[in-house]
Amino acid sequence: MDRTQLLLGLAVALFSLGLLGVIVRRNVLVMLMCMELMLNGVILSLVTFAQQTATTVGAVLVFLIFVVATAEIALAIPIVLLLVRDKRTLDLDAYSDLKG
Amino acid sequence: MIETLLQNLETLLLLLFGVCALVAAALMIVLHQPMRVALALISTMVFLGGIYGLLGVHFIAAFQVLIYVGAVMVFMVYVIMLLEVREAEGRRYSGLLLPGLAGFVLLVGAIGISIWRSLPTQHETVGSTGYGISAFSISFLNDYWLHFELTSVLLLAAVAAALAVIRISRRADNKRRHG
Amino acid sequence: MLTLIVLLPLLGFLLNGVLATQLGGNRVGKSFVTLVGCGLPILSFLLVVKAFFELRAGGYAPLIETAYRWALIGRSNFEVAFYFDRLSAVMALIVTGVGSVIHVYSVGYMAHDKSFGRFFAYLNLFLFFMLLLVLGRSMLVMFVGWEGVGLASYLLIGFWFEDLANARAGKKAFVVNRIGDAGFLLGMFVLYQAFGTLNMDSINSAFGIGAAKVVPASLVGMLLFIGACGKSAQIPLHVWLPDAMAGPTPVSALIHAATMVTAGIYLVARMSGMYLHAPEASAVIAVVGVATAFFAATIAIVQTDIKKVLAYSTVSQLGLMFLALGVGAYGVAIFHVVTHAFFKACLFLGAGSVIHALGGEQDIRRMGGLRKRIPVTFWTFAIATAAIAGIPPLAGFFSKDEILWFAFASTRGGSPWLWAVAALTALMTAFYMFRLLWLTFLGRSRMDAKVEAHVHESPVSMTGVLMLLALLSAVGGFFALPHFLEPQLPLPQVHEALHHLEKPLLVLSIVIAFAGLAAAAYVFGSGTTRAEGLQRRFAGLHRWLSGKYFIDELYERCIGRPLVWISDFVFLRLGDRVLLDGTLHSLAAIGRHGAGLLGRLQTGSLHLYAWFVLAGIVGALLWSWRHA
Numbered sequence: 075m076d077r078t079q080l081l082l083g084l085a086v087a088l089f090s091l092g093l094l095g096v097i098v099r100r101n102v103l104v105m106l107m108c109m110e111l112m113l114n115g116v117i118l119s120l121v122t123f124a125q126q127t128a129t130t131v132g133a134v135l136v137f138l139i140f141v142v143a144t145a146e147i148a149l150a151i152p153i154v155l156l157l158v159r160d161k162r163t164l165d166l167d168a169y170s171d172l173k174g
Numbered sequence: 175m176i177e178t179l180l181q182n183l184e185t186l187l188l189l190l191f192g193v194c195a196l197v198a199a200a201l202m203i204v205l206h207q208p209m210r211v212a213l214a215l216i217s218t219m220v221f222l223g224g225i226y227g228l229l230g231v232h233f234i235a236a237f238q239v240l241i242y243v244g245a246v247m248v249f250m251v252y253v254i255m256l257l258e259v260r261e262a263e264g265r266r267y268s269g270l271l272l273p274g275l276a277g278f279v280l281l282v283g284a285i286g287i288s289i290w291r292s293l294p295t296q297h298e299t300v301g302s303t304g305y306g307i308s309a310f311s312i313s314f315l316n317d318y319w320l321h322f323e324l325t326s327v328l329l330l331a332a333v334a335a336a337l338a339v340i341r342i343s344r345r346a347d348n349k350r351r352h353g
Numbered sequence: 354m355l356t357l358i359v360l361l362p363l364l365g366f367l368l369n370g371v372l373a374t375q376l377g378g379n380r381v382g383k384s385f386v387t388l389v390g391c392g393l394p395i396l397s398f399l400l401v402v403k404a405f406f407e408l409r410a411g412g413y414a415p416l417i418e419t420a421y422r423w424a425l426i427g428r429s430n431f432e433v434a435f436y437f438d439r440l441s442a443v444m445a446l447i448v449t450g451v452g453s454v455i456h457v458y459s460v461g462y463m464a465h466d467k468s469f470g471r472f473f474a475y476l477n478l479f480l481f482f483m484l485l486l487v488l489g490r491s492m493l494v495m496f497v498g499w500e501g502v503g504l505a506s507y508l509l510i511g512f513w514f515e516d517l518a519n520a521r522a523g524k525k526a527f528v529v530n531r532i533g534d535a536g537f538l539l540g541m542f543v544l545y546q547a548f549g550t551l552n553m554d555s556i557n558s559a560f561g562i563g564a565a566k567v568v569p570a571s572l573v574g575m576l577l578f579i580g581a582c583g584k585s586a587q588i589p590l591h592v593w594l595p596d597a598m599a600g601p602t603p604v605s606a607l608i609h610a611a612t613m614v615t616a617g618i619y620l621v622a623r624m625s626g627m628y629l630h631a632p633e634a635s636a637v638i639a640v641v642g643v644a645t646a647f648f649a650a651t652i653a654i655v656q657t658d659i660k661k662v663l664a665y666s667t668v669s670q671l672g673l674m675f676l677a678l679g680v681g682a683y684g685v686a687i688f689h690v691v692t693h694a695f696f697k698a699c700l701f702l703g704a705g706s707v708i709h710a711l712g713g714e715q716d717i718r719r720m721g722g723l724r725k726r727i728p729v730t731f732w733t734f735a736i737a738t739a740a741i742a743g744i745p746p747l748a749g750f751f752s753k754d755e756i757l758w759f760a761f762a763s764t765r766g767g768s769p770w771l772w773a774v775a776a777l778t779a780l781m782t783a784f785y786m787f788r789l790l791w792l793t794f795l796g797r798s799r800m801d802a803k804v805e806a807h808v809h810e811s812p813v814s815m816t817g818v819l820m821l822l823a824l825l826s827a828v829g830g831f832f833a834l835p836h837f838l839e840p841q842l843p844l845p846q847v848h849e850a851l852h853h854l855e856k857p858l859l860v861l862s863i864v865i866a867f868a869g870l871a872a873a874a875y876v877f878g879s880g881t882t883r884a885e886g887l888q889r890r891f892a893g894l895h896r897w898l899s900g901k902y903f904i905d906e907l908y909e910r911c912i913g914r915p916l917v918w919i920s921d922f923v924f925l926r927l928g929d930r931v932l933l934d935g936t937l938h939s940l941a942a943i944g945r946h947g948a949g950l951l952g953r954l955q956t957g958s959l960h961l962y963a964w965f966v967l968a969g970i971v972g973a974l975l976w977s978w979r980h981a
Contacts, residue, residue, distance in 0.1 A: 077188060081225070082289055084192045088218075090282045091199045096963045097274035098267050103208050103254055105959075107215050110246065111199055114222055121226055121234060130313040134321060136234055137314065140241050141325045145332040147246045151253050152339045156346065158257060166268065170957030268960040277967040284974040 081122040088115030102154050102164050106147070113143050188228055195221035206266055208254045212247065219243050233307040354407075355418040355435035358400045358445070359484045365393035365477035373470025383469055390473030391456045394480055398449035405442045413439060413840065415554070417490065429549060436490035436554060439841050443687060443834065444487040444619055447694050451611045452480050454818045458702055459603040461814035462709060466601075472512065476607070479505035483612055487619060492541050492551040495620070499537065499584065502613045503530045509608065510600040519599040526593040533583015533590050540576030543569070557626025570627050574634025577624060578641075581617030585671050587645045592905055594668055598660040602705030605660060610667050610697040615690045618674045622683045625842055629681070629765075636766050639679025643760070643774045646672030648902070650781040654788070655898045658715050659704045662789050666741070667697060669778060676775060677756045681765030681845035684835035685755045692748035695829045696740040699822035703734035706811045706819065707793060711804050717789065722798030726808045729816045731794045733823035738790045740826040742783035743866040751830035753779060754862045758855060762847040772858075776865060783869020791877040 088111060095108030117136055124132020161168045179186065198218040205211050219242050226235035268274075314322060371377040373386045408416060415438035424431045437445070456476060463472050482501030489495040504527070511523030545551055547568040548559055560570065581587070586594040597609050608614070621628060621638065628635055646669045653665035670693050677686035708715055710727050724731045740747040743754070757779065761772035798805060810816065835844060876883050888895050897903075 077185060078293070079290075080188065080192060082293075083286065084196060086282060086285045086289065087196055088199055090278055090285070091203060093281065093963070093967055094274055094278040095203050097277070097960050097967065098203065098271050100265055100268050101208055103250070103257070104202075104211050107208075107211055107250060108202065110242075110250075111202060111215060111218065114219060114242075117238075118222060118225070121229060121231060124231075125229065130310055130317075133231065133234060133310050134314055134318045137237065137310075138321060138325060140237055141328065144241060144246055145328055147249060148332055149335050149339070151249060152336065152343075155253065155257070156339065156343055159343075159346070164257065165265075166959055169959065173955060173957030268958075270960045270964055273964060274960075274967075277964060277971065280971045281967055284971050288974050288977070 078122060082119060085115045085119035085122065088112070088118065091115075100165050100167065102158070102166055102169075105166065106150055106154065110143065110147070113139060184228060188225060191221045191224045191228070195225070209251070212251050212254055215250075216243055216247050219247065233310060354400060354404060355416065355437055355488055356420045358397050358404065358449075359435065359481060359488060361393045361397045361400075362477040362480035362484065365389050366474050366481060369470050369477065370474035374468070374474065379470070381470070383464075386470045386473050387460050390477060391453065391460065393477065394449060394453040394456050397480070397484070398446075398453050401442070401445045401449050404437055405446065408437060408439075408442055423493075429545075431493055431551075432491065433494055434490040434552075435488040435494075437488065439838050440619075440622060440687065441488055443691065443838070444615075445484065447691055448480070448483050448487060448612050451694050451698050451822075452476075452483075452607060454821060455603050455607045455611070455698065455702070458606075458705075458815050458818040459601075461812045462603055462705055463601065464812075468512070472509075472601070475505060475508045475512070476603075479509065479608060479613070483616075486616055490552050490554065492544070492553060492556075495553070496534075496537065496541065499580075499616060500534065502608070502616065503527055503534075503584070506530075506597070506608050506613055509604040510597045512600055512604065516599075522593075522596040522599040526597050529590050529593040530583045533580045536576045536579025536583070538580075540573045540580065543573050543576065553623055557624065560626045560630055570631035571633040574624075574628055574631035575637060577620060578634060578638055581620050581675075582641070583617075584620075585614045585617030585675070586668050587617075587641055587672060587675060588648060589904070591645065591649070591668050592908065595661055595664045595901070598658070598664050602660070602701060602708060605664070606698045606701035606705070609664065610701050611694040614667060614671055615674075615694070618671070618678065618686055618690055621675075621678045622687055622842060625683045628678070628683075632766065635679050635681065637679075639676050639760075639766055639771060642672045642675025642677075642679055643771055643778070644672070645669070646676065646778045647774050647781075648672075650778045650785065652898055652901055653785045654781060655895055657718055657899075659707065659717050659720075659789065659793060660701070660715060662717075662785060663697070663700055663704060666700075666782065666786065669782060670697070670741070673753065673756050673775060673778065676760055676771065680759050680763040680767045680771070682755070682759040682763060682835075683842040684838040684844055685752065685759055687838060687842070688834040689752040689756060691832075691834060692740070692752045692826070692829050695822055696737040696747075696749055696826040699733055699737035699819060699826055700741070702815070702819055702822065703730050703737065706730040706815055707734075709811050709815070710808050711800065712807055714801070714804055717792045719799055719801060719804075720793045721796045721800065723794045723808065727810050729810060730819065733816075733819040734794065735790060736823040737826050738786045742786050742869055743779060743862060744870070745863060745866075746830065748826050748829035750862070750866070754859060755835065757862055758858055759845065759847070761858060762851040762854070763845040764848055765845045767845075767848075776861070779862065780865045780869050783866050784873050787870050787873030788877050791873060796878070 092108045092110075092112030092115060095111065096105050099105055099108065117139055120132050120136050120139070124130075124136070157169065158164055195218050198214045198221065201214040202211050202218070205214060219238060223235045223238040223243075226232075226238060368389050369386055372381045373379065404416065408414075415436055417434060417436055419432050419434040421433045422430065423433055456473070459472065459476065463469055466472065479502060482498045482505055484498070486495050486498030486502060489498055507523045507527040509523075510526055511520045514520045514523075541551060544556060548556055550556070560568075583590045594609060594614070598605055600608075628638075649665045649668035649672065653662050653669065656662045656665060670689070674686045674689050674693070677683070677689065706727065707720070707723065707730060710723070710730070711720070714720065736747070740749040743750045745751075757772060757775055759767060760775050761767050761769060800808075835842075876887065900906075
């Protein structure tokens with residue numbers, strides 16, 4: 075098993091674990107963190123593939139993902155804060171106002 | 175034996191860091207308290223940074239630790255500290271634990287098989303090309319300047335959204351105080 | 354010019370219909386309506402007379418005028434064309450002539466009616482369609498006129514539609530007519546398929562040169578006769594005519610005595626070229642005709658409404674006309690049409706005068722002693738009654754005698770049985786007509802006191818017309834119409850062996866007429882006591898006859914009620930509610946339940962949504978392997 079396959083396997087595992095975490099964990103903040111885990115898995119796979127060409131495309135994409143992840147977390151947290159202030163709980167099952 | 179160890183040092187370290195990252199990620203799913211989950215995520219990210227360093231892209235490793243751990247995760251930890259004092263317990267898993275696990279296995283299998291089938295035969299170029307930050311910056315600001323500008327637009331949008339959130343929270347505060 | 358003859362009454366309809374009714378806001382007064390409504394038909398009549406002289410000048414070669422090409426379908430050219438030959442000339446003269454005088458009569462009769470303008474509009478409309486019918490060259494134009502007179506009849510029978518019974522009578526007339534029209538249409542279809550044209554002159558000449566071998570003439574004859582039965586009130590489609598008396602009396606005179614009901618006779622006479630080759634159909638026509646004549650005469654004997662007596666009398670006389678057609682004496686039938694138009698119109702209008710004088714009374718049991726009070730009406734009615742009874746030398750005698758002679762001796766189906774039944778009918782005709790005369794005018798008065806006080810003679814517009822028609826009834830028989838029509842409608846051959854019986858049968862006809870007169874005088878001469886005695890003795894028969902043989906009830910039971918049942922159960926409950934509404938409701942229910950099912954997917958739980966994302970990714974990946 076060479077290094078590419080190893081790294082790609084790791085990336086897939088990280089991504090899948092992140093998605094699993096979004097599905098199974100109840101706490102809103104833990105779900106947010108699992109989404110960050112998914113992004114990390116993607117970055118790892120990008121870095122792995124970026125090495126295979128001579129251009130810097132992969133690195134640019136990685137950088138863009140950093141920017142997006144930062145902006146996203148900067149806004150997601152306040153939104154969660156506001157929601158929590160309203161519902162007074164961090165349990166996601168309480169946030170089913172969009173039912174039906 | 176030390177020679178083989180030193181020859182394959184990179185691969186071994188890669189393996190070590192990879193396993194540690196995986197274990198930390200798995201811990202995220204299992205741990206009860208959000209603060210501990212945050213710490214597990216931080217350790218995953220640090221190990222990943224180590225992997226990037228081993229692969230030769232040091233600037234990306236630096237970005238990972240600086241931006242991801244240093245800004246994002248710190249913010250996260252602050253929020254957990256803010257919000258978590260009241261709720262220590264609470265159930266850990268949602269109702270979809272078993273379907274989730276089944277889906278997880280299927281997903282890993284499906285993606286794994288898809289990637290396995292589509293990998294090209296020679297792939298020993300990992301870690302061979304290491305480029306430094308200067309090459310990256312020149313290319314970023316010359317060839318990919320549009321993407322650069324677009325990120326600034328994205329950040330502007332984030333600033334505007336943050337202002338809106340402030341206003342909403344102020345209104346909600348007023349309503350709760352006088353409503 | 355022929356087109357103008359047809360269009361003038363239409364113009365009258367449009368003018369009166371728009372300006373003189375509520376539609377146009379009642380803009381014009383009665384004088385305008387009278388001028389347009391009577392003037393245009395009279396103008397039409399004058400044009401017909403002019404056309405007649407033109408025809409004569411041209412050696413009686415038919416005048417053909419094409420007005421308009423209606424449609425060109427394949428190789429068939431459907432035109433609106435008018436055809437004027439001897440037969441059309443006679444019919445058109447009667448239609449416009451008698452029609453015009455009845456219009457003049459209506460001025461006086463309907464003077465106090467609030468829908469004066471509407472009445473004249475409808476009358477003119479009727480005249481337009483009737484002219485289309487008699488002047489049309491193609492069966493298609495004739496059919497338009499056929500339907501149109503049915504429409505006008507419906508509108509006029511139900512003229513006072515606020516009374517529901519009148520509206521129902523109009524509806525009945527129209528529906529029964531339509532049943533007959535099915536036969537007419539089928540006949541037209543067969544003819545069109547055989548000849549590729551519906552022009553009646555072409556069809557007649559085609560039959561003349563031997564088309565009968567390939568076209569089933571009897572079938573077509575029967576089908577067309579079904580149509581004629583509907584329009585001319587023969588059994589079994591006669592039920593509408595007595596009910597049609599609900600309309601104003603001029604309507605009964607014009608439509609249900611003189612012109613519309615003779616449309617069936619005209620149809621058969623016009624298609625004589627075909628009927629000459631359809632012996633089976635002719636036999637059926639003769640039998641049905643004479644049966645109807647007998648049947649209606651028996652009912653007329655016991656009727657107590659003055660107009661109903663005349664209605665059944667009309668049915669009976671039409672039966673005699675069909676008898677003449679059935680034995681091949683087409684010209685004689687037309688002759689009887691003409692004389693019947695004269696005396697029946699006079700009778701109906703006279704009845705209208707009586708009703709007008711008595712302020713609306715129509716029951717003859719409450720009349721009597723009117724001879725001195727309304728003399729003009731009495732004398733004209735008496736002349737017309739004598740004409741219909743067959744007293745020589747009045748018009749009815751000539752035409753009826755010819756019918757009886759040909760019924761007896763024609764080589765095309767004449768037989769002693771037909772003659773016997775027809776003679777019996779003639780006897781009954783004389784009897785019930787004189788009964789009517791006696792009970793209405795003679796004897797002691799049985800009127801209501803209030804009614805009696807107001808008895809007055811009708812205005813000149815009405816009595817003048819009565820006198821004209823009575824004169825025509827008297828002298829009309831001397832126009833030798835069958836011989837005039839002979840070049841076109843040849844009289845049938847008579848059996849050589851029976852030739853010598855012509856004079857004796859003539860004498861017998863006269864005897865029959867006077868016998869009827871005598872019997873009526875005996876029974877009704879001194880009031881109704883003898884009549885009541887007879888009625889008591891034959892109570893069962895009387896009940897049967899005054900119930901009109903209960904045919905309406907039979908139709909209601911056998912046809913009406915099953916149809917209503919089918920409409921209700923099969924079409925409404927099963928077809929409409931279960932099938933159609935059920936289908937629509939089921940489709941809606943499918944939509945609703947499907948939406949309910951799909952709605953259950955949106956639980957509001959983000960975990961479930963994320964799981965769907967995962968499932969989607971797995972599914973997409975698996976699907977991408979199908980070519981692997």
